Amino acid sequence: MESSSYEFLRGTLKTIVLKLLAEQGRMYGYQITQSVKERTGGEILLTFGALYPVLHKLEQEGMLVTESEEVEGRLRKYYSVTPLGSQTADEKVSEFERFVGLMRILLQSPPDVALGQ
Amino acid sequence: MEKLTPSQLERIYIHLLAASPDNVLQEELLDHLACEVEHLINAGQPFEKAWSEVSGEASIISVRCLKKRYQNELTLSGERLQQADLTELVFEYRNKAYGAYPLRQAYPTHIVNALLAGTGIFIILLAGLTLLTS
Secondary structure (H helix, E strand, O other): OOOOHHHHHHHHHHHHHHHHHHHHOOEEHHHHHHHHHHHOOOOOOOOHHHHHHHHHHHHHOOOEEEEEEEEOOEEEEEEEEOHHHHHHHHHHHHHHHHHHHHHHHHHOOOOOOOOOO | OOOOOHHHHHHHHHHHHHHOOOEOOHHHHHHHHHHHHHHHHHOOOOHHHHHHHHHHHOOHHHHHHHHHHHHHHHOOOHHHHHHOOHHHHHOOOEOHHHOHHHHHHHHHHHHHHHHHHHHHHHHHHHHHHHHHHO
16 A cells, blocks of 8 residues: 555544454454455555554543453553444544545546536 | 563563653553563464563653653643642652652651650650659
8 A cells, every 4th residue: 555545544543443353242352454455455454653652542422441361471451432433433434434535535536527617 | 361470571671761760651561561572462463572572662761751741741730839848849740659658758747746746755755753862
């Protein structure tokens, strides 16, 4: 994916993360990046630098809860959505779909009519 | 599935410590990078090669950059800032699990308990002494 696409991604990262967690239940950070990578055929690569601030922000806002488990001698932090989080996921997804629809209308070449007549 | 040995894990940890010693994300980043290295090892690469690739992406600069972004994203504001005490502010972006944070949080309770216990023992001793001498 072009690096300029990161700009689009930044605004939608919360939506992606919430939606994914609402669907899949419990996930840890690396698993989220892998899941996004697989689903998009390697086109969208989330970096840890982009992901973790968003995860912690969502946790602070009460959308996610975490539990830590020791796996293979290291601490693994699992995230899952709260009821508020899953409600927000639905809202954000439908908002975003509306936005994508509007963008599509905007980007289509305008119909061949003279405006303002 | 190939798993990292404790000494290999330690190398990743030392790298992260060098990038930022009191990062709140330390444990999570360690697990994240370890997963990435294991992924490459399972794809057939030796540890050294896998780690040099992963550490290239997770360079000291990019870890520091993450820390900065994290701070911008999660700065205390509004009501939370009003309610925050000194301990909360001091530990805002620091690793709270390390141990100093719970100690500081419990400090006021410890002081009150110690004061009460101290006063109690002093009064008991004084009473005992007065009874003995009378």
